[in-house]
Amino acid sequence: MSRPVSYNLIQKPLEADISIADLPDGHMGDGFFATSLSKVVGLARKNSIWPLPFATSCCGIEFMATMGSHYDLSRFGSERVGFSPRQCDLLMVMGTIAKKMGPVVKQVYLQMAEPRWVIAVGACASSGGIFDTYSVLQGIDQVIPVDVYVPGCPPRPEAIIDGVMRIQDLVEKESIRRRESEQYRGLLESYGIQ
Amino acid sequence: MNMNLSNEYVQQRLVEKFGDQVHSFEEPYGMLTFEAPKELNLKVLNFLFDDVHLQYRFLTDLTGVHYPDQAGRELAVVYHLHNLSAKHRIRFKVFTDIQTPDVYTATGLFATANWMERETFDFYGVNFVGHPNLKRILNVEEMDYFPLRKEFPLEDQTRIDKDDAMFGRG
Numbered sequence: 022m023s024r025p026v027s028y029n030l031i032q033k034p035l036e037a038d039i040s041i042a043d044l045p046d047g048h049m050g051d052g053f054f055a056t057s058l059s060k061v062v063g064l065a066r067k068n069s070i071w072p073l074p075f076a077t078s079c080c081g082i083e084f085m086a087t088m089g090s091h092y093d094l095s096r097f098g099s100e101r102v103g104f105s106p107r108q109c110d111l112l113m114v115m116g117t118i119a120k121k122m123g124p125v126v127k128q129v130y131l132q133m134a135e136p137r138w139v140i141a142v143g144a145c146a147s148s149g150g151i152f153d154t155y156s157v158l159q160g161i162d163q164v165i166p167v168d169v170y171v172p173g174c175p176p177r178p179e180a181i182i183d184g185v186m187r188i189q190d191l192v193e194k195e196s197i198r199r200r201e202s203e204q205y206r207g208l209l210e211s212y213g214i215q
Numbered sequence: 216m217n218m219n220l221s222n223e224y225v226q227q228r229l230v231e232k233f234g235d236q237v238h239s240f241e242e243p244y245g246m247l248t249f250e251a252p253k254e255l256n257l258k259v260l261n262f263l264f265d266d267v268h269l270q271y272r273f274l275t276d277l278t279g280v281h282y283p284d285q286a287g288r289e290l291a292v293v294y295h296l297h298n299l300s301a302k303h304r305i306r307f308k309v310f311t312d313i314q315t316p317d318v319y320t321a322t323g324l325f326a327t328a329n330w331m332e333r334e335t336f337d338f339y340g341v342n343f344v345g346h347p348n349l350k351r352i353l354n355v356e357e358m359d360y361f362p363l364r365k366e367f368p369l370e371d372q373t374r375i376d377k378d379d380a381m382f383g384r385g
Contacts, residue, residue, distance in 0.1 A: 120355045156354060156362075
């Protein structure tokens with residue numbers, strides 16, 4: 022007796038057995054390939070970002086969907102969600118941050134090692150959102166520098182993935198000397214971080 | 216013990232005891248509500264607590280209200296009392312001047328008043344005289360105003376911690 026519903030009837034061939042990142046720009050010849058160290062490091066970092074979820078409300082639920090099998094953030098090299106800031110590269114702040122929570126967000130940021138990136142997911146983390154009130158931080162960029170803002174209330178998982186891909190672009194193109202630059206030091210000092 | 220408390224009986228006992236000092240008796244939605252001078256708040260609460268026929272020994276809620284238009288009695292402190300065995304609730308209000316918002320603490324009578332009075336202080340700035348630990352409980356400790364007073368609208372245009380451009384009114 023045949024089953025009423027059958028799955029995977031159509032065999033889809035894999036595009037490639039292993040997904041391989043494209044080669045960065047450089048000079049190639051017989052037996053050698055030359056490129057800048059920044060590009061190699063950027064390529065490696067970009068495809069192995071370890072996110073640290075800081076989820077306080079509904080945007081966090083969308084992030085859980087993003088991590089799940091349906092949307093699967095691990096396709097972008099970010100399957101290893103760390104819950105220790107000391108191991109992570111990307112702080113994902115998702116949800117309303119009350120003023121009392123502000124110092125905690127900053128503490129978590131300070132515990133992360135350089136290089137570190139921050140993504141503000143959703144209207145509340147970006148600007149305070151609908152909570153235009155005395156108890157809510159009006160955007161996490163009041164306490165820590167933010168690299169990418171994801172709009173939405175809450176954003177769909179596609180939008181969160183897009184935000185992570187924008188972070189990947191930043192990571193790929195970042196010079197390995199950027200974190201020592203005067204400009205970056207000035208940015209941190211404007212937040213009172215040495 | 217009286218198992219059948221009625222609003223009329225409680226009102227009669229209060230008037231017998233305090234005379235003209237208790238006034239403004241109302242029954243919104245059937246709940247007896249009355250007012251007394253703020254200096255008498257502990258005497259009234261003690262009477263309601265100790266009297267063998269009244270026995271209002273549970274403080275359901277303690278909160279503040281700000282009436283900016285009532286000169287000299289801008290801040291109200293509202294006590295919700297419950298007699299658990301008779302299943303009867305009453306509401307007791309005292310009013311105070313906003314310049315000297317001193318009200319005696321009810322922590323000696325109800326341990327639960329401790330946090331409720333801290334909350335009322337936090338949001339309305341009522342100074343509960345004799346409270347063992349009167350400091351902010353919910354808001355950040357650096358806050359230098361009382362956010363539920365009416366002179367602080369939620370969308371306060373003098374606030375510097377928000378970016379107007381983010382709210383479409385920059």
